[in-house]
Amino acid sequence: MTTISRITWDAASARRTERQFLAAPDEPAGGGTSVAEVVGAMMGAHAQVLSAAEVSVGMRTSELTRADVRTALWGEGSLVKTYGPRGTVHLLPARELPLWSAALTAIPTRPSPMPPDVRLTEEQAAQVVAAIGEALDGACLTLDELTEEIVARTGPWAGDRVMPAFQDLWPRWRQVLHRAGWAGTLCFGPNRGRKATYTRPTVTGAAGGTDGASGASGRGEALGTGEALGTFVRRYLYAYGPATPQHFAKWLAAPTGWAGTVFRELAAAGGIEEVDFEGTRAWVAAGDTDFPDEPVRGVRLLPYFDAYVIAAQPRERLFPGAAYERALAGGQAGNYPVLLVDGVVAGVWHQRRQGRRTTVTVEPLVRLTARQERELAEQAERVGEVLETKAEVVVGAVRVGPHA
Template identity: 25%
Template sequence: MAEVTMSQRALNRALLARQLLLRREPTTALRATSALVGLQAQVAQPPFIGLWTRLESFTPEQLRSQLRARKLVRVTMMRSTLHLMRATDYVALRPGIQPALESAMRSALRKRLDGVELDPIVAAARECLSGAPMTFARLREQLAARFPEADPRMMGYAVRNLIPLVQVPDDSPWGFPASADSCLASEWLGAEPSAEPGLSPDPNPDPNSDPNPDPNPDPSTLVRRYLAAFGPATPADAQVWSGLSGLRAVFDQLRPKLRRVRDERGRELFDLPRAPRPDPDVDAPARLIPAFDNLVLSHADRTRIIADEHRKAIVSKNLQVSATFLIDGFVAGTWKLERSKQAATVALSAFIELDKRQRAALTDEAEALLRFAEPDAPRHAVKFSAR
C-alpha cells in the first residue's frame, strides 16, 4: 500500500476523530469506553467528565448504572494505572498487559524485592480478598501481620500488579469513595482475565454496535485496539500507551495488514486501513479534557495534541496530570473546577492568547460542565487567567 505524508494537523484530526472529540457522539458510555480502550481513572471523577465531553446527552447515572451492572470496571491496566474499562475488554486484554505490569513492579520496587518470595504473598492476598472486598490499607495490614519482615507498601504494590482486581463501586456521586474496596476480578466478573474465546472485541469497534469477538487475543490485538483509538502511530507510541516493550516485532508482524504513512519528519507510522483520517481542515470545537486523560498521555511524540514546550506544564513532579482544554484541536491551557459555599467555578489558564471567539466557546463549555458536575452549586462562574 502506497505511503502518504500526513501533516501534524492531519494527525491531530485523526486522533480527535478516534477520541470522539470532533463532535459529541450519539453513543453509549459502554461503547464509547470500549472504543477508547478505557479511560484513565486515577481519580474517580475524570472518567465521568471524559465521557461528558465526548457524548451527547451523557448523565452520571448512565456510567454509574454500568458500574453497578458490572459491565464497566475500575482496574489496574495500561502503565500500571487505574482505568475505567469495559469488563469484556478487561478480561480479554489484561493478559496482554500483564508483562508490563510485572516489569513496572520490578522497576518501581527494585532492591525492596531482594530476598522476597512473592508467591506466598500473592497467595495470602488472594486468600484475604476471597469473598471479602477490602481497601488496600486494610489488605496491607493483613499482609503485614503475616509477613512482618516485608514492606507493607511493597506488598500492596506487588499485589495490585500481579493479581487481577476490581474496585467495588458504591453510591458515591462519582461511583467510588476516595478509598474504594477491591475484590478479586474472578469473583466480581465470574471470569479470571485470560485468553478465552469470545471475550475480545474487534480492534476497530463501531461505537454504535457491539464489538465482535476475537477468539485469539495476543499482543497484536492490543496493537490493533491501540491504533483504532490513537493511530496513526509508531511502535514507540504504542509502548508509551501500554507500558509494554518490544512492540516493534508485533508491528512488523502486522505490517502487511496495516496502512503505512509518514509524518512531516519522515517517520513511518502505522494505521488500520479503514480507520478515520479526516480532512485536516475539519473544524475542531473547543473541549474541556479531564485530568489524566489518555488523549495527552498515549504517544511518545505528543506534538499531534500538545506542543513540546507545554508538556511540562500539565504533568507535575509527582505525576499528577492536569485537566486541559483544546482550541482548534490542540491543548491550549489547563483548567480547574473549584467549589466553595458560594459558587462553583471553572478557572481556565491559557498557554496562548485567546481571541474573543475562543473565549466565548470555552465559556460555553465551562458553563455546561458546571451544570453537569456541580448542579447544586448556588452560583456558577467562569474565570480566565494567563500563565
C-alpha cells in the same frame, strides 16, 4: 510496489478526536452513547481520582454525568475499576477485561526499583497474586483485611512493612497489587466508609454481565497471548494511530524493545500497516488508512490525566509552543487539566467547587476568537452539568499547581 500512505498531523488529529468523541462543540458529540462505549473508545479512563474520570467521560458526551459513570461502575457493572496502562488505576469496560488481562500480563516485568531486601522474587510475586485471587473470590476486603488473608496464605514475609510510600511503609506484597489487577484476580469494590475495598471480577461470558458485590464483570474466556496482543495493538492504533512502537511503549510504560518486536510480528502477519506520519515511519491497523480531509475545529476542556492527552503523539505537536512548558509538569502529560483549541493544547484550567457552584478558571495561551470564547463558556457549563453543579467561567491565570 506498495504505496505508503502519507498522513499529516491535522488529519491524524481530526480522526483521533472524532474517534474519541471529541468532535467540535456545535456537533452532538456522543449523544446517546453509553458510558462503557466512551471508555472503550478512550482505551480506558484514568481513575486514580474518580472525579477526573467522570469528567473525562462526561465531556465526550452531551448528556452523561458523574451519576451515570457511577451507575455503570457500581450498579450496572458495565465498567470495572482496576489497574490498567502504566500500572495506574483505570476504568475499563467490563466486557473487555479478558482482552486487557491477556495483553497487560504479556508485558515483560521490569527490574524492581526497590532495594534487594525489599523486593519480591518472581516466585513470591506469583504466590501473592494467587493468594489475592483466592482471598477475594466472593469477598470484598479492605487493604488491612486483604493483608491478613495474603499473609495467612503465603507467610509473614508478605506482610513485612518495608515498602517506602508516601512517608509511610507499606506491606511488601503491595509491590504487585497492580499485577493482580492485570491478571484479573483483583478489582476495586465500593468504598466502605472512607476505605477502599477490593474484590475479584465475577465469572461471566466475554460479552459481560453483572454479579457480585462490586458490580464488576467480564472475567470471561481466556484469550491467547498472541491473539490478545494483536487485537490490543490494533485497538490502540484505531484510537491513537498513526503511532510508533515507541509511542505504544510509552503509553503502557513497557520496554521499547518488546514493543518493537510486537509491531514487527504484527506487520509480518498483515495485522498492521506502515504509513508515513509527518516524515516518521509509523503504523495503523491494516486497511485503516481513511482520514478526514478537514482539520479539527473547536474548543474542549479536558481534566488532568485525560486519556487523549496521555496517549496522543507526538507530544511536541499536541503541546505546541508555550503549552509544552506550561501544561507539561516536568515533561509528564496529564498533570494539568487542559484547554484544547482545534485539537491541540492551548491552555490550562482549574475547577473549584463550593456547594452547588463550580468556578472554572481557564488560562488560555493563545488569543481566542469571539466564537471560541462562546464555545469555552459552553464547555464550562458542560463541566458543571457533568459534576451536577452550576458552573461559571473565569478567564485568568491558574495559580494552583499540578493535580490541584
